[in-house]
Amino acid sequence: MCDHAAVKRMKRAELARRAGCNLETIRYYEKAGLLPEPPRTQSGYRSYDATHERRLKFVLRARALGFSLDEVRALLRLVDERDQPCAEARDLAGAHLKDVQSKIADLKRMERVLKEMVAQCADGTTPECPLIEALFRANGKS
Amino acid sequence: MCDHAAVKRMKRAELARRAGCNLETIRYYEKAGLLPEPPRTQSGYRSYDATHERRLKFVLRARALGFSLDEVRALLRLVDERDQPCAEARDLAGAHLKDVQSKIADLKRMERVLKEMVAQCADGTTPECPLIEALFRANGKS
DNA sequence: CTTGAGTCTGTAGGGACTACAGACCCTAGA
DNA sequence: TCTAGGGTCTGTAGTCCCTACAGACTCAAG
Numbered sequence: 001m002c003d004h005a006a007v008k009r010m011k012r013a014e015l016a017r018r019a020g021c022n023l024e025t026i027r028y029y030e031k032a033g034l035l036p037e038p039p040r041t042q043s044g045y046r047s048y049d050a051t052h053e054r055r056l057k058f059v060l061r062a063r064a065l066g067f068s069l070d071e072v073r074a075l076l077r078l079v080d081e082r083d084q085p086c087a088e089a090r091d092l093a094g095a096h097l098k099d100v101q102s103k104i105a106d107l108k109r110m111e112r113v114l115k116e117m118v119a120q121c122a123d124g125t126t127p128e129c130p131l132i133e134a135l136f137r138a139n140g141k142s
Numbered sequence: 143m144c145d146h147a148a149v150k151r152m153k154r155a156e157l158a159r160r161a162g163c164n165l166e167t168i169r170y171y172e173k174a175g176l177l178p179e180p181p182r183t184q185s186g187y188r189s190y191d192a193t194h195e196r197r198l199k200f201v202l203r204a205r206a207l208g209f210s211l212d213e214v215r216a217l218l219r220l221v222d223e224r225d226q227p228c229a230e231a232r233d234l235a236g237a238h239l240k241d242v243q244s245k246i247a248d249l250k251r252m253e254r255v256l257k258e259m260v261a262q263c264a265d266g267t268t269p270e271c272p273l274i275e276a277l278f279r280a281n282g283k284s
Numbered sequence: 285c286t287t288g289a290g291t292c293t294g295t296a297g298g299g300a301c302t303a304c305a306g307a308c309c310c311t312a313g314a
Numbered sequence: 315t316c317t318a319g320g321g322t323c324t325g326t327a328g329t330c331c332c333t334a335c336a337g338a339c340t341c342a343a344g
Contacts, residue, residue: 043322
């Protein structure tokens, strides 16, 4: 039990910096149960190591891919109880993929309409602002 | 000042139904200054007409196109003070179009990664779950 | 006249953070 | 050794865009 290979310890600010997130996000994730409560120094400061960093980065990456906190929780459960998680993880990711695809479809519809509106405005031939008129007219029906 | 061509009056529920939004959304928009406070009946009920409906639908359409409430407020200002709004409206819509396009780009990146992850999981040849491993590994760098 | 539905108000809740106030603690320089 | 500044701690309030609720009122039908 000698400790000559002591792991590197860091405080919250350094962890945030290394993971590239806001300081307070870490505390929030701890309260939300996504990250474990870290050990404390004698004076009560949080003390993190590489395992905390790894887990935080996992959460941030999943969030960046658009998983909700609940979905991240589910993924972390699979991480923590590694039995045969592959099918379940694939289903989670598959469901989320569908979400993402339908969001893309929605945004593309918006994009098309906005482009038309901007284009109509650009030629400036109509007396009224066609963009605003377009918003007053119904999308497809009265 | 005869009133034989009286406009149709309606209460909040009917307006919500006709505009296709939640009952409470109307009250919220009024408090937020997007819709005018409507006249009241003697007993204090809100009383709307076609102009309210038109304006509410405008707001809902702009929201459906992803404009924030602040952006909708700006558009409504252009509606209310019709001078030469076209350039300003076009700029607003153009800026918003850029937002939408960058969201689409983000989501497409997510889609690509998720597809890869699901595909890797699907062949089931690796012992560890590749999806979860992928989340532990960095997106591009360590 | 009663009953049930509609409307009124203010306020709380949601998700995912972000920011702040007021109290500690820790370190470096004078 | 003292002190000044930064960092960290806690809980709480604010953000955005609604949505839902409680408790009081009103209205129309039977």
